[in-house]
Amino acid sequence: MKTTIVGYPRIGSLRELKFAEEKYFRKEITAAELEKAAEKLRLENLDVQRQSGLDLIPSNDFSYYDGMLDTAVLLGAVPARYTALGLSPLDTYFAMARGYQGSEGDVKALAMKKWFNTNYHYMVPEVDDDTEIKLSDTKPFDLFSEALANGVKTKPVIIGAYTFLKLARFTGKKNAGDIAQSVVNVYADVIAKLSALGAEWIQLDESCLVKDMTAEDITFFKDIYTKILDKKGSAKILLQTYFGDVRDCYNDICALAFDGIGLDFIEGIKTAELVEKNGFPKDKVLFAGVVNGKNIWKNHYAKTLAIIDDIKDKCGEIVLGTSCSLLHVPYTLKNESKLSDDYKKYFAYAEEKLSELAELKAITEGECSDKLEANKALFSQPRSGADKSVTERVAKLTDKDFVRLPEFAEREKIQKKEFGLPLLPTTTIGSFPQTIEVRKNRAAFRKGELCEADYDKFISQKIIDCIRLQEKIGLDVLVHGEFERNDMVEYFGECLDGYIFTEKAWVQSYGTRCVKPPVVWGDISRAKPITVKWSKFAQSLTDKPVKGMLTGPVTILNWSFPREDISLKESAMQIALAIRDEVLDLEANGIKIIQVDEAALREKLPLRRSDWHSEYLDWAIPAFRLVHSGAKADTQIHTHMCYSEFADIIKDIDDMDADVITFEASRSDLTILDVLKENNFRTEVGPGVYDIHSPRVPSENEIENALHKMLDRIPAQKLWVNPDCGLKTRGEAETVPSLENLVAAAKNVRKTL
Ligand SMILES: Nc1nc2c(c(=O)[nH]1)N[C@@H](CNc1ccc(C(=O)N[C@@H](CCC(=O)N[C@@H](CCC(=O)N[C@@H](CCC(=O)O)C(=O)O)C(=O)O)C(=O)O)cc1)CN2
Numbered sequence: 001m002k003t004t005i006v007g008y009p010r011i012g013s014l015r016e017l018k019f020a021e022e023k024y025f026r027k028e029i030t031a032a033e034l035e036k037a038a039e040k041l042r043l044e045n046l047d048v049q050r051q052s053g054l055d056l057i058p059s060n061d062f063s064y065y066d067g068m069l070d071t072a073v074l075l076g077a078v079p080a081r082y083t084a085l086g087l088s089p090l091d092t093y094f095a096m097a098r099g100y101q102g103s104e105g106d107v108k109a110l111a112m113k114k115w116f117n118t119n120y121h122y123m124v125p126e127v128d129d130d131t132e133i134k135l136s137d138t139k140p141f142d143l144f145s146e147a148l149a150n151g152v153k154t155k156p157v158i159i160g161a162y163t164f165l166k167l168a169r170f171t172g173k174k175n176a177g178d179i180a181q182s183v184v185n186v187y188a189d190v191i192a193k194l195s196a197l198g199a200e201w202i203q204l205d206e207s208c209l210v211k212d213m214t215a216e217d218i219t220f221f222k223d224i225y226t227k228i229l230d231k232k233g234s235a236k237i238l239l240q241t242y243f244g245d246v247r248d249c250y251n252d253i254c255a256l257a258f259d260g261i262g263l264d265f266i267e268g269i270k271t272a273e274l275v276e277k278n279g280f281p282k283d284k285v286l287f288a289g290v291v292n293g294k295n296i297w298k299n300h301y302a303k304t305l306a307i308i309d310d311i312k313d314k315c316g317e318i319v320l321g322t323s324c325s326l327l328h329v330p331y332t333l334k335n336e337s338k339l340s341d342d343y344k345k346y347f348a349y350a351e352e353k354l355s356e357l358a359e360l361k362a363i364t365e366g367e368c369s370d371k372l373e374a375n376k377a378l379f380s381q382p383r384s385g386a387d388k389s390v391t392e393r394v395a396k397l398t399d400k401d402f403v404r405l406p407e408f409a410e411r412e413k414i415q416k417k418e419f420g421l422p423l424l425p426t427t428t429i430g431s432f433p434q435t436i437e438v439r440k441n442r443a444a445f446r447k448g449e450l451c452e453a454d455y456d457k458f459i460s461q462k463i464i465d466c467i468r469l470q471e472k473i474g475l476d477v478l479v480h481g482e483f484e485r486n487d488m489v490e491y492f493g494e495c496l497d498g499y500i501f502t503e504k505a506w507v508q509s510y511g512t513r514c515v516k517p518p519v520v521w522g523d524i525s526r527a528k529p530i531t532v533k534w535s536k537f538a539q540s541l542t543d544k545p546v547k548g549m550l551t552g553p554v555t556i557l558n559w560s561f562p563r564e565d566i567s568l569k570e571s572a573m574q575i576a577l578a579i580r581d582e583v584l585d586l587e588a589n590g591i592k593i594i595q596v597d598e599a600a601l602r603e604k605l606p607l608r609r610s611d612w613h614s615e616y617l618d619w620a621i622p623a624f625r626l627v628h629s630g631a632k633a634d635t636q637i638h639t640h641m642c643y644s645e646f647a648d649i650i651k652d653i654d655d656m657d658a659d660v661i662t663f664e665a666s667r668s669d670l671t672i673l674d675v676l677k678e679n680n681f682r683t684e685v686g687p688g689v690y691d692i693h694s695p696r697v698p699s700e701n702e703i704e705n706a707l708h709k710m711l712d713r714i715p716a717q718k719l720w721v722n723p724d725c726g727l728k729t730r731g732e733a734e735t736v737p738s739l740e741n742l743v744a745a746a747k748n749v750r751k752t753l
């Protein structure tokens with residue numbers, strides 16, 4: 001049996017690519033220096049994979065920012081507003097990714113969306129009626145040649161035509177069908193060129209196949225691939241799917257002329273059944289995704305071998321692989337010097353997953369029985385981390401623990417009186433710029449170079465400055481700025497019992513931004529108050545309300561590496577109880593407005609509608625309700641979600657029973673607001689009025705226009721004014737004028753009401 005992976009991380013084990021790019025953005029290094037740094041990282045990745053004995057090593061999984069953006073560039077889907085800037089190809093690329101504001105013009109970035117059910121984000125390609133789809137880039141060829149020159153014949157990886165067309169945004173009259181033929185031509189061209197360069201396998205990622213597919217979708221997919229495969233050259237074509245199973249189109253894809261099909265046996269709950277019931281064409285290679293590409297736990301060899309055993313005689317050749325790209329896990333345990341072996345022996349990051357594949361391969365060939373035995377022994381040991389008081393508390397929950405009283409309308413009245421805020425109250429989402437200074441101080445504190453008292457003094461001063469700044473700008477509801485947090489999830493992970501956290505386990509979230517998801521190890525509880533000290537301090541500095549700022553249970557869980565030995569529901573309830581205790585402590589300490597961020601609630605919605613409630617919403621919404629059901633009527637509960645793509649679960653969002661919800665709206669059109677109106681959405685709303693993912697400063701006028709559009713759909717009594725999301729990734733230079741414009745715009749619009 002051969003082995004392969006769907007893709008490897010690219011940010012660098014110590015985030016070298018991030019730091020190089022950020023230097024380039026600050027004009028501290030040249031494009032050539034950035035390219036050199038990128039090449040070095042690619043060759044290091046190649047080397048690690050080669051040394052692990054991996055049979056088919058991917059290429060073109062590298063990206064300066066995002067693979068979907070790369071695909072758009074490959075196809076020539078670069079909107080005219082970016083080419084009009086007259087920048088170099090690299091800078092045009094970064095302008096699409098990050099927006100551009102400078103001597104050559106002022107353009108916003110492309111929209112950014114969640115990549116399926118992950119915490120990775122892709123850039124949404126934009127196609128208008130003038131877009132000329134044609135082969136416009138050489139990256140797949142260059143990177144194939146680069147690896148070949150270094151002795152490895154790789155498997156180039158490209159996002160497939162169907163997924164590209166499904167995820168692209170069509171801004172003119174043309175639709176996916178109208179440009180399909182020209183897209184097909186480019187793919188045929190790319191395949192021909194890669195074949196000519198000597199590629200033996202080419203991987204086309206088509207993860208849209210794991211979503212619900214209509215009959216038209218299937219026909220569309222078949223049409224596209226009948227044409228592409230018709231022209232294919234000598235290279236074999238692998239149709240790669242991940243993040244679920246392909247139940248709607250299994251027989252259809254098996255009937256097409258692919259040489260290999262990649263299936264996900266981890267998240268694809270029906271994958272094994274599909275193969276067993278329908279068989280698998282013996283003339284094709286089955287790429288079996290059996291090593292989890294999303295979680296950090298060691299593979300359970302006996303279980304994996306059992307999967308292979310069950311399907312073996314149904315198919316021809318099997319290649320062992322990962323369930324998805326390893327982009328979603330950290331690089332290597334080698335950098336985890338502080339984590340005890342008691343934990344680490346259960347872990348496998350990207351590099352260790354390569355070893356697992358090698359061991360699994362050897363075991364299937366009758367070697368390495370000692371590795372199999374060691375693996376069996378590991379999984380048969382009882383693990384530490386059980387806490388009976390936690391499991392009992394969860395078991396005792398009853399229906400009324402999930403209901404906040406009095407009901408929403410009554411609370412809204414009480415709170416309007418209590419707070420006496422103006423119409424269109426202004427606020428921010430919580431974090432203020434995490435400047436280099438903030439990070440340096442925290443790093444020094446972590447390393448023991450700064451004592452706790454001095455670190456605390458530093459944080460207090462930041463909070464004082466932040467409150468004064470917000471007062472000066474004239475915001476109505478303030479925040480403390482979240483300076484004490486490395487990240488909204490990691491920070492809570494560090495403060496909760498049952499969690500363990502890592503040192504260098506970075507995972508790319510978007511562009512140059514990374515997260516270090518904490519690990520759910522055992523039963524979760526809160527040993528002591530987490531945010532009360534800083535919230536109380538911030539509130540003591542001002543007469544204006546300062547929001548207490550918490551991360552909600554669903555988001556904490558979704559952005560952690562979860563346990564696999566208990567259900568997500570069970571873990572979510574444990575975390576919900578811990579955060580509930582924090583809400584009650586904040587309230588008892590005089591905090592009148594508490595925001596419980598559920599930024600990741602939408603993200604983990606199952607990719608198939610039929611699973612939405614049963615697999616997810618039926619515990620996720622109650623977990624949030626549990627957090628705030630004990631709050632008093634005059635305590636205002638806010639929640640925040642990044643991205644506004646929740647039209648189809650709008651009732652569930654209202655059912656969270658928060659008093660106010662803020663969400664991203666500026667990068668998307670405002671259709672979500674029509675949905676709110678149609679559904680009589682009762683929760684007060686703060687649709688973001690400007691994009692915080694870009695350094696661009698929105699003008700007062702722009703924000704006023706946005707507010708007027710919002711007021712067409714939302715009653716003034718229910719509308720809040722705020723940015724899309726937290727400001728932590730922004731610099732101070734753009735934050736202050738942006739917020740000043742926001743407040744000025746809100747004041748102007750208030751006058752018209
Ligand atoms: N978990 C999570 N997921 C999320 C979001 C989020 O906020 N958190 N937001 C949405 C968008 N995604 C985002 C993901 C990451 C970042 C982000 O800013 N990440 C930072 C890292 C944040 C962090 O953990 N910082 C640490 C460590 C900082 C660091 O690297 N320190 C250096 C030293 C200081 C320096 O020179 O920078 C070191 O330790 O070596 C800290 O502040 O303590 C980054 O990539 O730059 C923003 C948005 C969706 N998903």
Ligand SMILES: [Zn+2]
Nearest residue numbers: 599642725726
């Ligand atoms: Zn957000």
